[in-house]
Amino acid sequence: MSAENAVNAGRAAQARRRGLRTIDLRRLGRAALLGTGGGRDRVPDAIEHLIKVHRTRHPEVRADAVETLRRAYLLAESSHRGQTRKSGEPYITHPLAVTLILAELGAETTTLTASLLHDTVEDTEVTLDQVGLGFGEEVRYLVDGVTKLEKVDYGAAAEPETFRKMLVATGSDVRVMSIKLADRLHNMRTLGVMRPEKQARIAGVTRDVLIPLAERLGVQALKTELEDLVFAILHPEEHARTRAMIEADALAAEDPLGAVAADVRTVLREAGIAAEVAIRPRHAVSVHRVWLKRGGAPLGGCDFGRILVLVAEDADCYAVLGELHTCFTPVIAEFKDFIAAPKFNLYQSLHTAVADNGGRIAEILVRTRKMHRVAEAGVIALGDPHEVAEQPQAADGERVDPTQAGWLARLLEWQRAAPDPDTFWSALRDDLAQDREITVVTQQGGDASGTLRLPAGASCVDAAYAVHGEAGHACVGVRVNGRLAPLGTKLRDGDTLQLLMDDSASSGPDPDWLEHAATPAARIAIARWLTQHPADPVEDGSERPAQAPALRPAPALDAARTGEPVAVADLPGAMVRLARCCTPVPPDRVTGFAIRGGAVAVHRVECPTAVRMIATGRGTVPVRWSDGTPAGGYRATVLAEALSRPRLLADLTEAIAAQGVGIVSAAVEPPQEHRVRHTYTVELPDRHALTALMRAMRSVPGVYDVYRAKPAMASARP
Structure with missing residues (x-):
């Protein structure tokens, strides 16, 4: 007896011993080879099995439905006639x-x-x-959704653009992706006739895209077989070792x-308790x-x-669980x-694991028959x-649409913003690589307004x-579980989130947001903004991203106050720029450095950047304050220390705006022992505005100190 026959015999004996009825999807393809006999008025022999299976699953199927399938098969068979697969089989065997x-x-x-006809438009x-x-x-619609785009028209972009097309179509009708998954499964089963390199490429796409989609659509029967087929192609040695372990267990006497x-x-x-108990082989x-998981130790x-336990009603599931945990020793960590x-x-x-009197630990699944079917x-x-009528209902009676699950809605949203096929393809793989989701409760003001599903590892930036x-x-801050938190905070399942938005903002994202963003939607939006606002050179010769516009527009300046520069350099004809790393304002002690383009950068004398350049031998340029005001106003960085409380961020920003001061950027550090520190980079209309601003900020309830940023702190981020 060959090894394969021995495995099949052992598996069959084991199934009989356990009273298990299994569904082997691989055998379904064989019916396609039965021929196409049959007269015009009867069902062709080749689809008799299809009709039988369909009626088994849907006893209410009427004669007109059978006639529709008969006509679809005849059209597919006649249009594909003369075509063969690489295996040499008639092509009609594939759609069947x-x-x-x-x-x-x-x-x-x-x-x-649609499945019978799914290749007719593409290949006939x-x-x-x-x-x-x-x-x-x-x-x-379904046939169009699964029809591939031509390589002659799209070149290397044909595959990603085909998947984009299918996903958009799936957003309106999930059956498009159902057909695609079944199509890929049959192709993977027959992949052995392809060259090894092509097998590896197709298996890689199946692993990165199709298997995650099958998981998200809940089609476990397709997902598990696809996983095994990919495993065999991409990891043949590990697959062979695993199969050997399974075969040894199938032939074991115990x-x-x-x-x-x-x-x-x-x-x-x-x-x-009326229940059906069976065994689900892994x-x-x-x-x-x-x-x-066992660290490579031998498996028992x-x-x-x-063990699978099937019951009639939801309540029966919990009754079963109670008996299991009463009569066996439960492994609580597995529940x-x-x-x-x-x-x-x-x-x-319900998932649980129990140990019997002999110490054997078995995993048990408990569900209703309807749950099992889904x-x-x-x-x-x-x-x-x-x-x-066929769809599940939410608690409020509304239909639950599986095609608009959080992951698919997110995917459909960001794909519109990814016109480049390479960006879309890499972003799609990244998105599908997230193997689980978290649910976050969103708030508007103090009231819960809904739930938000995000991939595990998502941050507040992703939520925004x-x-x-x-x-x-326009997000200027967040509260997580009622407390102010940095935008980069990673969210956890069950967190309550309030996004603090400035609807009047014309700002853009900080470059650091890219490091915090985990979802393609956020990353694509941030990257596009940064691309549209390219980096500009800073005073020490390095490159930095362009500053975002003020969160609140700075007040208009009188023409008389924008006549002459705010600082004058002892270098004839030189343009003067105030350094953003230390934001000097009169009457700060300052020094200057010649930079590219013949300009002079003005730094506070204690600025670490200035100290570093002097230490490396960089020459200085004497500068002094003039009586004018720069066209863009003065920039300064101030910090507010306060007791953490609701609306603190809103009250501080309102106090700043009331002084006619524009906010360029704002950051909130995590609270420490009910204390919080806010950092604001502001644009002042004149040299006297800083003192009045700091006084106004100190008057906000809960604020106990306001001060200028120390140069070391200001230089922590160039």
């Missing part, structure tokens, strides 16, 4: 196998019809208009997991992950699968309640997304752009 996969997962008639003379006339606009499952059946039967990648029999808090991909289940098929199990789009530029 894809459709059988979807039928087994419970897809409805419209999806199956059939047009989208013909599809629409023959099968309706929904089928036309069945510890089956013994625990039998005990579970007994416990639930004695408790009077797929290869799952076993590999367990092996890594209970590590190769999990997760995805019924009360479903995953973002619709998944619901866990396996995800959005495919929900049928037509336009049929309100997720809520306000490109208007996120």
